[in-house]
Amino acid sequence: MLAGRLPVVVFGPRAQVTLNLSAAVPGEALVLARSGDTGQEIADSYGVPLSALSPSQPGKLPWGAVIRVSFKDVAQPSQGRLPPGVRVYTARSGDTLAGVAYRHGLSVTELLSANLNRQTLDKLAVGERFYIPPQPGLMVRIKPGETVQGLVEAYRTEAPKVALANGIGLPNELGVGDYLLLPGVLATGFQRELLARRERQQEATRLAGVQRQYERYQAYKQRMVENTLERQYALQAQYDKFLAYQNSPARQKLIARYEAQARYDAAQQAQREQVRAQVSVPRGVSSVRSASSASVGGLSWPLRSYRVTSRFGEADIEFHRQYFHGGVDLAAPYGTPIYAAAAGTVTQSGSGDYGTNVYTDTGGALIVYGHMSRTAVSVGQSIARGEVLGYVGCSGMCTGPHLHFEVRLNGRTVDPLGLLP
Ligand SMILES: [Zn+2]
Known part of the structure; x- marks a missing residue:
């Protein structure tokens, strides 16, 4: 009953089978015996009983013998009878x-x-x-x-x-x-088994997806941790650098300098305000106003035309290096009139510390006008702002005609430029 389903030629497991195709019939294979082959070996290699071989002989076969293997009555594993109507x-x-x-x-x-x-x-x-x-x-x-x-x-x-x-x-x-x-x-059980298998596969796929997602998340987290650490290291390094700089001698020196400057500026400002208050001039003296080109309630300029050659505290010449320069030097030609920078009383006129000089007391501050060629006032005289006190010269320690203009407050010199308009 297997005849017709089987191929014309069956390739057996033996590698060197020679087939005589012209002699083959459906359901049979033709095997060419090699040297040493036995009938039983050939039957075994095709999975058939010895009786299926023709000639049927268990022992050694002569080389080149053609053996007919019949698959009739042999249940062939790869084929099978189907029920009618299938x-x-x-x-x-x-x-x-x-x-x-x-x-x-x-x-x-x-x-x-x-x-x-x-x-x-x-x-x-x-x-x-x-x-x-x-x-x-x-x-x-x-x-x-x-x-x-x-x-x-x-x-x-x-x-x-x-x-x-x-x-x-x-x-x-x-x-x-x-x-x-x-x-x-x-086969409900079989279908259930297939359904369960499908669910297992879907679950496995889902779990694999979850696992991949989890791995991606872990990698992301790791990156974040590394980035954070990097930022922290960078900040720490920056802070260490800052600390090193803050404690450095260079910075300490700089801070000291800033502080000294601030103290100096504050003291200057305080002095200015004190002098402004004390040097304030009574208004209404018309001759003074006409003589002085500018006045803003503090001092007015003692010369109409001048050039500042040496400032307060400046050590520009040997003399100023040896003795602190407590005023400003205003260069002008010989004989240039010197006007009172503020109203007051003359306390000294003639030879003094600054050659021929005039000292006036404003009622709070002492003003010095030095190196005159001659004075125009006398001691005890009341003077108004803008009144002529004398003339520019080069008396005393002098290198050229100029006015030494100095303001003393409570016995201490202050920078007159800060008080002038
Ligand atoms: Zn001077």
Whole structure:
């Protein structure tokens, strides 16, 4: 009954089989014996009994002997008898399991029951073959050690129904590898198994995705930690640098200088304000105003035209290096009139510390006009702002005609430029 299903030529496991194709008939293979081959070896290599060989001889064969191997009456593992009425459907592009089942009037469970070799509910491949049973039932393949009767009992079905569905009269008409249709039995367990397998695969895919996501997250976290550390190291380095600089002698010196400057500026400002308050001049003296070009309530300039040659505290000449310069020097030609910078009383006129000089008391401050060529006032005289006190000269310690102009407050000299308009 296997004849017709078998190929014309069967390639056996033996590598050097020589085939005489012209002599081959369906269900047979022709084997060319090699030196030392035995009949039993050839039978074993094809999985057939010795009786299937022709000539049937267990012992050594002469080299070149042609042995006919018949597969008749041998249950061929790769082939199997199908129950009558079972058709084969070849899957086409776009087919689905449910679609194939529906097209043949079957449920998916019924289709699967006839195709127990399926591994999955998904991935239906083009060209895949499906058995379509004429009636719903479980189609099992008889394995070695199984019998039709045993399967009928195992699946608790009825022998007459099975015999009818499979077109067999006697149970032993089927052998190992043949298909047996058990009508009415359905592979619900098989479908459940496939569904469970699909769920397991989906779960595995999902878990793999979760794992990848988790790994990406871990990598991201690691990067963040590294970045944060880097930033912290950078800040620390910056701070260390700052500390080193802050404690450096250079910075300490700079701070000391700034502080001294600030103290000096503050003292200067305080002095100015004190002098402004004390040197304030009574208004309404018209002759003074006409003589002085500018007056803003403090001092007015004692010369109308001058050039500042030496400032307060300046050490520009040897004399100023030896003696602190407590005023400003205003250079002007000999004989240039010197005007009172503020109203007051003359306390000294004539020879003094600054050659021919005039001292006036404003009622709070003492003003010195030095190095005159001659004075125009006398001691005790009240003078108004702008009144002529004398004339520019170069008496005393002098290098050229100029006026030494000095303001003393409580016995201490202050910078007159800060008090002038
Ligand atoms: Zn001077």
